[in-house]
């Protein structure tokens with residue numbers, strides 16, 4: 253082997269281990285899932301024994317009102333939690349981005365919920381939501397207000413509240429980091445230019461934080477589509493299908509109904525949804541950049 | 556247009572005091588230049604006037620009214636920052652017009668203003684670029700334009716020309732001088748370029764180590780520095796300092812040191828006699844020395860020429876004088892013999908004397 257050839261191959265040799273791990277950990281299971289989604293597949297069979305049914309699983313799902321209901325619940329859940337968490341998280345970061353004594357302790361406390369295992373969070377909130385002995389209803393009772401049927405009538409809301417409690421800190425710390433890396437002097441210039449605190453946030457801070465906020469929001473959205481444990485512990489998807497998000501339905505289809513093929517098809521729907529979302533987001537930022545470049549080019553042509 | 560007065564201004568960062576009671580008055584429509592070595596507190600003073608730093612002690616008065624409790628936006632001032640401080644997400648036009656847009660001025664007025672100041676600093680071709688796509692000098696001009704667009708009565712400049720090339724710097728300096736003559740504004744300008752200081756200032760304030768050393772017109776500071784620091788700081792190449800001893804003979808006062816025995820002028824002799832200490836520092840500007848082998852020995856320095864630096868019409872000679880070094884500015888046409896000890900005449904009216912201990916001018 254000549255030296256030049258060896259040199260050309262070097263980068264590939266360094267890449268090889270990563271490529272192998274990627275193939276084993278990512279491509280293989282993904283391929284397996286896609287392959288399985290075209291079969292009527294029972295957990296007792298190997299994938300080879302299962303009967304090939306083409307797109308039947310996808311079509312059945314598409315026409316299944318329960319699946320659509322579940323999809324709707326997932327979408328509602330994900331969008332509500334992400335929007336509320338973004339608003340609260342970014343708001344808190346804007347509020348707490350200052351040097352006051354004890355602020356670092358406060359910040360640390362804010363991120364505690366994120367460190368608790370989801371199952372524990374579920375158990376904790378389930379206890380607090382309990383209709384008779386739960387913290388909330390006992391408090392309501394003691395101040396003379398009517399109690400609320402948290403995990404019954406308002407199950408989706410209750411689940412949303414628990415998720416917001418746990419994941420707002422994630423957005424908070426990322427926003428805070430983004431805020432603290434903003435150019436200080438640009439903010440000082442804005443103060444001299446006459447910007448009020450609100451105008452500084454609106455015209456300087458938020459636009460400069462935007463790239464971080466977009467990625468943070470996207471990460472949270474992807475995560476919210478896949479949430480499982482907290483809801484499993486809190487409501488098990490009930491009452492009825494009111495909190496049966498897709499991840500929960502997938503796990504039940506696979507374990508209770510023993511329809512691995514259908515579960516795989518459902519997973520693929522979720523995957524496609526997430527891919528579309530991500531791509532839309534990137535397309536949007538690309539479009540914005542292109543638009544800015546066009547405006548610039550047009551104005552420079554004028555001269 | 557207001558008059559600004561700093562009253563015993565003190566700045567502390569925790570335990571460290573960086574400004575020690577700065578007292579300064581800047582008259583209406585005056586161009587004040589703060590100069591001093593790096594870290595002497597120029598930016599800090601400016602930022603306190605702007606309201607970006609809290610006042611630890613003392614007070615700032617604008618037109619007789621205390622302002623140190625006011626937000627920057629309520630002080631009616633514009634500022635050019637040392638590190639530009641542009642808004643990275645806005646293009647040049649948006650950067651320049653930000654203050655006007657916040658003030659909700661009419662669109663036509665904003666556009667006209669942007670065009671006017673962009674023209675002034677030579678930025679018309681870049682109005683739609685973001686700061687990230689500009690060179691350092693172009694960014695600095697945007698920062699300048701942004702301050703100019705805002706019709707404030709006080710202008711603060713923190714080394715606004717430090718990143719420009721020599722030619723552009725000269726242009727902008729002239730532009731600034733023109734503008735300051737044209738508009739009725741109070742300008743405070745920080746720099747450590749003494750040419751900027753000398754050419755632009757109505758009044759120069761020399762700072763060192765958190766203290767004001769001296770303030771006055773450029774001419775006053777150049778001709779009558781109050782101490783050795785100011786004398787050495789203003790003027791290029793810097794003033795020469797030679798240790799010497801005062802002595803009196805034949806009814807005249809002499810300064811005697813390595814390679815010289817100068818007779819003082821009558822006026823200088825009178826103050827020197829009144830001074831208590833005999834140990835002094837003799838200060839002579841390089842431009843006040845002239846090559847003259849016929850000069851009487853009590854009005855001349857004997858210097859061993861070591862190196863000649865050619866800088867165009869002038870040449871700077873590095874010479875040896877006893878244990879120290881002396882620089883001399885001569886016309887490049889003068890033939891110089893490197894390596895020989897030559898006689899340079901000193902104008903006795905132009906020498907400066909400082910106390911060796913306190914470094915204060917005698």
Ligand SMILES: Nc1ncnc2c1ncn2[C@@H]1O[C@H](COP(=O)(O)OP(=O)(O)OP(=O)(O)O)[C@@H](O)[C@H]1O
Pocket residue numbers: 568571573591592593594595596597598599600637747
């Ligand atoms: N946040 C701070 N904490 C502690 N010390 C500071 C702080 N900011 C400035 N200083 C100190 O205050 C002194 C004055 O700083 P300043 O920025 O005013 O200097 P300057 O005269 O503008 O210098 P330069 O010409 O280098 O810009 C310096 O010694 C600096 O170390």
Ligand SMILES: [Mg+2]
Pocket residue numbers: 597598599637713
């Ligand atoms: Mg500075």
